Amino acid sequence: MNAASGAEARTIVLIGATSGLGRASALQLGAAGHRLILVGRDRGRGMSLTAQITARAPGNRRPVFIAGDISTRDGVAAVAERIKDETDAVDTLLNNAGVMSSRRVLTEEGMELNFAVHHLAPFTMTGLLLPLLARGEGRIVNTNSEGHRAALFGAGEIRLDFDDLQSERRYNPYLAYSRSKLANLLFTFEFHRRYAGFPIAAVHPGMVRTRLVRSMHRPGFWLLSTATRWMLMSPDKGGQALTELATTPVLDSGGYYDRTRLAKASPHANSRADAELLWDVSEVLRGPFTASADRRMRPDAR
Numbered sequence: 001m002n003a004a005s006g007a008e009a010r011t012i013v014l015i016g017a018t019s020g021l022g023r024a025s026a027l028q029l030g031a032a033g034h035r036l037i038l039v040g041r042d043r044g045r046g047m048s049l050t051a052q053i054t055a056r057a058p059g060n061r062r063p064v065f066i067a068g069d070i071s072t073r074d075g076v077a078a079v080a081e082r083i084k085d086e087t088d089a090v091d092t093l094l095n096n097a098g099v100m101s102s103r104r105v106l107t108e109e110g111m112e113l114n115f116a117v118h119h120l121a122p123f124t125m126t127g128l129l130l131p132l133l134a135r136g137e138g139r140i141v142n143t144n145s146e147g148h149r150a151a152l153f154g155a156g157e158i159r160l161d162f163d164d165l166q167s168e169r170r171y172n173p174y175l176a177y178s179r180s181k182l183a184n185l186l187f188t189f190e191f192h193r194r195y196a197g198f199p200i201a202a203v204h205p206g207m208v209r210t211r212l213v214r215s216m217h218r219p220g221f222w223l224l225s226t227a228t229r230w231m232l233m234s235p236d237k238g239g240q241a242l243t244e245l246a247t248t249p250v251l252d253s254g255g256y257y258d259r260t261r262l263a264k265a266s267p268h269a270n271s272r273a274d275a276e277l278l279w280d281v282s283e284v285l286r287g288p289f290t291a292s293a294d295r296r297m298r299p300d301a302r
C-alpha cells in the first residue's frame, strides 16, 4: 500500500486491534500513514503494537491506544468518551472485536458474550460515535463472517431466535457465534437503510490463523482446528481485506463483502422485519441508538 499523504490520511478507530486481524490491519494502516485510535483489552499488547507501528514508520503520527472492554454498555461508553478526548472527527470506524467461547458466558450486564461483543457493541459504539463520524467521512466497517450463513459442524439453521437471543434455553458455541454475526449483519443493513449519509459495509475476512479460538475447549473443535490450521490465511493476508475496506475510495455502502468482493448475504440477513425488530430490541437493551439531534444523524424517513 502506498503511504497516504497528509490530506489522504484518515482518522481510523479500530476496535479489537491487539490481536489477529485487527493487529495486522493496524500495522498496515499505520505504515500507510493513517491516524489510528486502537482499542483492545490488553494494555501490554496495545502498547507493544503502538511501539511497533511507530518503529516501522517513525515519521508518522504515533497511534493512540485505548484499553477498554466493549462487552458492556458502560465499557463501550467509557471507550467512546476516550475517543472523543482524542479526536472530534472519525473517517472510519472498524468494529472488529471478536470472541468464541465453548461455554455460555454472561457479561457483567447479564448479556450472552457473543451477542454482546459481535452485535450490541458495534450497535452502541456506532451510535455513540455518530457525531464524530458525521464530522469525518463517517464510514463504518463491521468485521462479519461467513458463519452468519451456516455454523460450524452444521449446528443448525442460522436465523435469529427472538425468544432466546441470549441462548438461555440452549447454548451451542457455533450457533451462538453465527447468530451474533447474523445480528451484526442485520444491524449493518438496517443502519444503511436508516442513515444513508454514512457509508457502511460488513466483511468476511477469510479463514485466518488468529487467537480467536483460544477459549474453545471442545475435543472435536480442537482436532478440526489443529488439522486445518495449515489451510488458514496469515493474519497479514486476512488483515488486508479490513485495510482495503477501511480506506478504499469506492465502498459499496450497504454491501456484504467476502474479503474485497461484494457477495450475497444469506436470505435471513436480508429480512427487513428481523432487522427492524432487532433494532427495537437493541434499543430496549441499550437505550436510544443516538442522542444526537443533528440532521445528518436523524434516520431517513422510511
Ligand SMILES: NC(=O)c1ccc[n+]([C@@H]2O[C@H](COP(=O)([O-])OP(=O)(O)OC[C@H]3O[C@@H](n4cnc5c(N)ncnc54)[C@H](OP(=O)(O)O)[C@@H]3O)[C@@H](O)[C@H]2O)c1
Residues within 6 Å of the ligand: 015, 016, 017, 018, 019, 020, 021, 022, 039, 040, 041, 042, 045, 068, 069, 070, 071, 096, 097, 098, 099, 117, 143, 144, 145, 146, 204, 205, 206, 207, 208, 209, 210, 211, 212, 213
Ligand atoms: N479468524 C478468522 O478466521 C475469522 C473469520 C471470520 C471472522 N472473523 C472475525 O474477525 C474479527 C477479529 O478476530 P480475530 O480472528 O482476529 O481474533 P483475535 O485474534 O482473537 O482478535 C480479537 C480481538 O478482539 C478483541 N476483543 C475481544 N473481546 C473484546 C472486548 N470485550 N473488548 C475489547 N476488545 C475485545 C481482542 O482484544 P484482547 O487482546 O483484549 O483479547 C482482540 O484484539 C472477529 O470479529 C472475528 O469474529 C475471524
